[in-house]
Amino acid sequence: MIVVATNLTYFLASLFLDPRANYLQLRPPRSPEEIDRSLAQYNLSPATPLLDRWWHWISDIVLHWNWGYSPVGVSVNTQIAFRIGVSAQLVLLSMILSTVLGIALGVYTAGRQYRFADRFHQALSIITINVPTVVASLVVVLLAIMLNQSLGTTLLFVAGAQSPTVSGFWPLVLDRIRHLVLPTVALTLISYAGYHLLQRSLLLDTINSDYVRTARAKGLTRKEAIRRHGLRTSLIPVATSVAFAVPALFTGAVITETIFGWQGMGQYFTSTISNNDINGVVAVAAFGALMTAIGAILADIAVVVLDPRVRMAGS
């Protein structure tokens, strides 16, 4: 699947993107032949038949793990290697946060069905889940600016992943954190609500289930019965959905990284398309498909960890 999707993207990208455009604005203007020659070094020249280029491209990947170059000769491999790390910081952290927050809220509100706290968080989640990412992120920016202004100092940075001038271990860590907070909050904000609502409804189902009642009849209190018998069962589908949301998180990161000026995969995605960087686009697509696959595998692992029935059947 990954392979098919990636190759499909290669052809689509080659069809829709024209790397010659990158050279057209250059001064002094170059002749079409010159442009073709420059592009040919990067296996991007439209003069070469598409199939030949494809063959070249794929053998480079298979034989040398070389994903090609941008129209101006920047290596895709270097870019990706650097950017994955940047994005991973952001995505992993907010994934953990939103999962924990979502599940905790789900459990909390399920125990207080129809009371004020439940209704309040339900309303809040319905809003945050439906607000477009752009708006949510910009609201976070606005709030941060207001915070910084009221403090009279820049506590949280609204742009970039790090400041260029900081040195020393602890200052560096602190600097990273001050950059990381806002985008993480923004990403978490848009994704926790789904888990909250899902966990709440699943837990409510199990709270009212016969087996939780049986557990209470054995002599557990309501809380104990829910914790020991209801929670784990209801976690299984939530864990699966978290795992499957991994690729979606990266898409969400496109917006977040653009707004907060992070040089991550999401931002690479926009820049490769605007720069007609065919090889870069394809690498992003491959990365996306890989994420989907990893998500699916993670989902399986989560089920195995949480559901002893599967473990037994496997052994």
Place this chain on the structure above:
Amino acid sequence: MTANFPGPVPTVDLGAEPSTAEKRMTRARLSRRRLYLRRFLRSKGAVAGLVILGLLVLFALLGGEFTPYSYSDVDFAGLTAPPSPDHILGTDSAGNDTFAQAVHGLQRSLVIAVSVSALTTVISAFVGAVAAYLGGTTEKVVLGIVHFLLVVPSFLILALVSQKAGGDWRVLIVVLTVFGWMYNARVVWALATSLREREYVLAARFMGVGRVRIVLRHLIPNIGSLLVVTFTIGVVATVQGETALSFIGFGVQPPDVSLGTMLNDGADTVSSAPWLFYVPAVLVTLLTVSMALIGDGLRDALDPTSRSGGGA
């Protein structure tokens, strides 16, 4: 615990009975619709959503009457001007009137969202129902295609294609539709296959009712409520997708205006000219949240097992 609430109270009111079958049926139909309406109106969120949406649509349709400017008019006298009697919502850096732009942007976003959602709903209903109805190889092939398209990084391809089209909103509608129908098709398919197994469908088959009639009389009406809900949720998803695409520059592109492009403009000046952000942000949020509330209300109202009518 079996929480079987007291048996359903008949709500179909029976006054003096008209004698012909004709009248009976229209009467019953009407009262059923009335029932849905009553259930829908019972949900406060849904009603609020409906009111908000109504106001938004009015604004998009009639807003132009309240400003002398068109969205493309440029006022060189007031670049990035804050709200003033002249420009109620201020102007942007190019001197466009924000109010006029908002009217146009909302129109654009609404048209895109509604048409994409309508198209994807129709396509997914058709594909899903046909796959379930025909079964066998057709079903397998269709599901295979659907599953493949679900794995493809569609956001990326979307961006690719619409970028190439230079921000034409009609192309955007097409690509959003092409990559938007699969998930719903799967849902429709799943529901239709489960309906296929229902006893009343079996009963109809055993009575010798033809296959097409079964689909028309039993399957479609019972899928109908799902489709209505799918449509509203589709609008939310499309608005989100469109604003995201336009924001990063691959959706609607200048000089055309949508809520997404307005957000893009506003983003750069969040602190210096916040009205440029507030206006589209408020509009788009109202739009998605109201649609989501309506969708929720409809889901409850149309669900035959729902309790929110005190029994039907």
Place this chain on the structure above:
Amino acid sequence: MTPAAEADPVLSVRDLEVSFPSEAGRVHAVRGVGFDLYPGRTLGIVGESGSGKSVTSMAVMGLLPDYAAVRGSVTLGTRELLGLDDRQMSEIRGRELGMVFQDPLAALTPIFTVGRQVVEALQIHQDLDRNAAWKRAVELLDLVGIPNAAARARSFPHEFSGGMRQRVVIAMAIANGPRVLVADEPTTALDVTVQAQILDVLQLARAETGAALILITHDLGVVAGTADDVLVMYAGRPVERAPVGELFARPRMPYTIGLLGAVPRVDSAERRPLLPITGNPPLLVDLPAGCPFEPRCPISVAECAVEEPVLTPVSPDGEHAAACIRAGHIADGRVDGAAIYPVPRAPVAPAAAIPRERRPAVLELDGVSKTFPLLKGTLLKRRVGSVYAISGVGFDIREGETLGLVGESGCGKTTTLLEVMNLRAPEQGSIRVTGVDVSDLADRRQERALRRKLQMVFQDPMGALDPRLTIFDILAEPLRAVGEANRETIGRRVDELMELVGLDPEHSDRFPTAFSGGQRQRIGIARALATNPSLVVLDEPVSALDVSIQAGIINLLNDLKAELGLSYLFVAHDLAVVRHISDRVAVMYLGRIVEIGTVDEVFDDPRHPYSHALLSAIPVTDPQVERTRERVVLRGDLPSPTDSSPGCRFVSRCPLHPALDATQRARCVAETPELTGAGGSDHLNACHFR
């Protein structure tokens, strides 16, 4: 015997009232229940669904939801339980009070082994280390009859059958030797042969722990066989209370009398019509003053509507109490000597006058088989074998005749019906409907012509009616399907049909949700009759209904059969119903017919060991008979039919088999028994040795 004189009650319930808020108003689910439960005795609580039985038991257990309002008193020994908080109650639940629930499939946590769940029950109240608790858990599982308990304790619930899971639940309930055991419909979800096993296990568990048992059920037969005292509930109220023998012999409340008259008896060849109770139980919201049974009571008088009668002693010893102002006039099920429930006219079927052999066959099956692929794997389904759902099924149904098809769930009854209804050539064998072989059907027109003659009534009266069509459209559908287009004709026929099944034609513009279960089933029957069929196939048509409603439907079916000369193929797991309605009966086991004959032959003189066991498992609504008759309790569960090797399919559970000698036993395993009869009789069975 007056137990009150001997001991103090373990559990006393007084003036228990429970209500729930609902959109339609407060639901008064329980209104003044009171009883005493004595050590070692069994109290049966009976009543129709919604009468407040479960709510009563939940109130005793302290398991009602927070929003329930509870009043009155529940004392365990000397301790008042109402008003204790969840923590205090949890000390008592499981230790002093044990509970068994209705649906064993859902009652166990799916992700823990059964052993672990029993261990938990032990460790909550006893200070046992892991090993000791595990050992004790295995002992308990063994006690309740889990074969090979030490190994099976490591299984997950989904690897157990319903009956086995119910045993596990019972093991947990008795783990700490409770003083009171509450069982809420413990066998309702199970097959009769398994029900018999579970009732035995419950009695064993009760004897083992010396607990008192509250047995909640809607099945009067179960009560007759198991309970010492009985409490009858109606509309949240106890309406009659008596020792079991007294209650069945001398009921004093019209509702109880109605219930007893409404259930068919499996041990009686007499075919009198059942006595249905008209109407439906009241909604428990805003109950009007007066006796709640008044709208349905055939002997109500003006005072009945004034004040709700309370439970008052009607016997000298005060053990028997009834809540009816006319109880003093009632004796032997009659009021002042006159029948309380008018006996319906017994229908006379004209066809019965003609001997069976001379009547034409409307349905003939010969050697019909059907297999399903056995699939494995979640994503890619591989076929790993076959399920032999039915094999070599053959029988015929003559005009005006009812064939009852009985057997435990999963034995192939529904598959047989669907094979008939599909009107397609079966995998093997042949099916002839009104003399037409279905494999000869050339086109859809011929098929439709045949469908006219063949209609079906489904089990679930809700699921079989499209919720989005009016009753008119539902009844018109079969007419339109056979090509009737004239609105007037259809309209007239729909009115006719509504009247035929006892519904008001005026109501045909309502939707199915506006009708009660019994009424919906009437609509289902009306739809089946629309095209004037010769054969109606009925799949468990009354099993979803309460007994008082069920009786009306059974009578209706009998009347229609006589009036319209119909033939029925009738599937039901309730053998008493089958005996009441059928002329002939076929017993199925694992996809094969093991015995077939006239209903009296098979019920009074079952030949096949399986029929014998099946029939003996059915409880009779007569405590005297029920406690003295000999019962054959089968071992184990129904195996799944994935094996096509020759031999008798009953061999794993056959009670006769172990008693045979070695060569005979070998024959059971090696040779598939054929359906054969003694002499020329058409009472056939498929056992080599009977």
